Amino acid sequence: MKPYNPHEIEPRLQQAWAEHDLYKVDETSTKPKKYVLEMFPYPSGDIHMGHVSNYTYGDVVARYSRMQGFNVLHPMGWDAFGLPAENAAIKHHSHPAVWTYQNIDTQMASFKRMGFSYDWDRTVMTCNPDYYRWGQWIFLKMWERGLVERRNSPVNWCPDCATVLANEQVIEGRCWRCNSEVEKRDLTQWYLKITDYAQELLDDLDQLKGWPERVKQQQANWIGRSEGAEVDFELVPKEGEAASADPELITVFTTRADTLFGCSFFVLAPEYEGLHDLVAGTEYGKPVMELVEAAKKISALERAQGDHEKHGVFTGRYVINPINGERVPIWVADYVIADYGTGAVMAVPCGDQRDFEFARKYDLPIIPIILSEDDPLYPELKDQEARVVTSVDWPEAYAAEGYLVQSGPYTGMLGGKHSPGEEAVVKTLEETGRGRRSVQFRLRDWLISRQRYWGNPIPAVHCEHCGVVPVPEEQLPVMLPEDIDLAAGETLATHEAFVNTTCPVCGKPAKRETDTMDTFTCSSWYYMRYTDPHNDKLPFDPAKANAWMPVDQYIGGIEHAILHLLYSRFFTKVLRDEGMLDFDEPFENLLCQGMVLDSHGEVMSKSKGNVVSPEEMIAGYGADAVRAAMLFMGPPDKEKLWNEDGLAGMYKFLCRIWRQVYDLVGDAGEETLYQEGATPEQAQASLDTLVRERHRVVGKVVDDFARNNFNTAIAAIMELSNAIGDYVRRCSAAERQASEFSREFDIEVAEVLVKLMAPIAPHWADELWQTALGHTDSVHTQAWPTYDLDKAKADEVELAVQVNGKVKARITVAADAQNDVIEASAREAVATDLDGKDVKKVVVVPGRLVNIVAK
């Protein structure tokens, strides 16, 4: 027997696999396709345990799929643009590319050392001009389609990263990358109109049967669809000004048009456009503008922390409530968000907690117009159409469904979101032309411009005469200049050779756009590039993308539940509308792996000094043990607490089954596990068990792999190993080769064991396949073992016998015994427990138990 030495076999086999192009995609294959993909890494340094777990899951799926007869695409690449590279360049007075490519080399070596089965000929690095030119190309297509916009608005600015951020990149008022507090700034920026796809992005979540519910829920939350109505309020002219024939309107969005009778004031956001004109020249101008200034100072962080006091001032102006003609005062308050709905709200303090709090603070009337039946006011107001109670003093607003009162013709109707009352009011508004159905989304357009160097340049030119114009397709890529000294404070904007160009429309001197695109644009389509990575005419050949896509199994971290996964869905839909793709969704099945934490459940970080190094683990036990230990730790979507004891245990298991394989093939030499002393009956029983386990376990592993339950698959293989252990211990080699204990069977079991382990411990398995089992090819090109569940069945089964639900005895019966036979046997077994009792009912569950109900 050759001893198990991972440090010798792993590098040797990795080299052999590479030499034989074992994992290279065969484009001519007629096998069904399977696209297995893990989210590509950011080259931030060497790999960490999170990478090990993520890419191990993917590798198991890929290897298993190959053995199952699929033509597997399993590529790897790097999301290589981004700020950390720039920071490193500044620190080391070098270029971001140097740091990036060094890290890519390191990570690639680690991935190879883990034995991951990638087709390395398809590697994509997003900072390579061959790749990013197509990102620019897609941007131009979006521009043509009207999905690119430049506009001025308040944006999130990270002072430390010195760039703007997308909404999705602000976590509780802080930068997703550096955790700095985000500021609001008014800037002109580039946007992708993802909101054009809001409805489809929401609707198509239903198609994603293979996605975790929580991810779909998070996306639905983020998109935030809300159904309601727009209502037009007429602006009352300033005091002393004449009424116009065509009065100005201020429109609000509301989901509760049914509460219009309870509107006792009206609120504008401090950033409301036209606010200045409303108060200009009046005594209210000064306090209003003071509030506007104060509101600017409230940081996003403070807003995110919730529970702030509301501030507001009266504008001196009024609007007319379109449902009852009442004059309503207009206030400005910092609790109204400028960029949701219309930036104006009708305030109904009796039904909305925010309006309620504001009304209390500023002593505005709280008109009861919707009540629950058990409200003490209800009997009095039940039939009141006209207003008899002008204000109430409740402890809180009544936001639930209830009955409308003091609401003119709607009195008595049921009110609430999507209620008959709401529908009736909206119908009236529509008929009178004062309102209409409307849907609002929480989702904002995607701000993609970044004021950074290490990213994909936005292909646009600013011309004095022609305005902002796209760079023509044939001039792509707009290359990032390589001669830049970031440490000396140079930026794209100061790089004259880059900035100065000519206008592609009029040919006169013009300036290049100097912002780059958010790195998330690069990662929004890389999975399509893998299907055709060397194409120099298009981002990808639609035929190839349509053949490979959608990704059958996508694997990555939950932190991308919104960001990357939402953006990728958006890009896919745009490219479909562009005619390049014939599917709606890029990722058929999604596995979100849980974080790998230290043994105390803490996040691993350099500052805590608790980082576990994959390299050290491999150096200690080999890549196969690391892979298997990670898989065995628990379900992939749960958090994993890494502990080295589990790794040591897995190494022992690999050693044990290594010996078992040699024992089964009869080449164990002195190291045979046989122990004398078993009776012929025991030997026979262990053989019978092994025959059944061989089939049962293969079936179980197939089921478990189908559900990504790698931990229970390994547990099942351990059970097979336990059965092998009993067998080789009790039956001597001579016995096993005698007629009934056939050598063929021993070899079959050994081969089954090796194949089951092949996706999990690929080096271990391939070495045994070739050395112990004497094959000349690789186990990774073999077919997955077959199984027959009929052969997994025992002749006899043990059943539990319960009396009134409690186990009192056990009986052994023939597997195919009839229920009456089982019942008789069961009654006999618990005769003493039934003594003096009346049997009311007997439930026989074949193969499991018998429950006798007796009194």
Place this chain on the structure above:
RNA sequence: GCCCGGGUGGUGGAACGGCAGACACGUCGGUCUCAAAAACCGAUGCCGAAAGGUGUGCGGGUUCAAAUCCCGCCCCGGGCACCA
């Protein structure tokens, strides 16, 4: 506040409504050894000497039978959040 997950031995975790704790780690005992390690065997939810009792966050319910289904709570994790 709203929306998702999740609470099972000392630990990681298993359980189509059908014997709770598979499979491991750990611990204890044994074999081997001068000894130790390794390897192998056995025990191991809790209480109890045993018989037996008890047990899946808490309280109810449905069922012959509930970790699993239903109702009401508690706790932990995540997402959204002044979104009208």
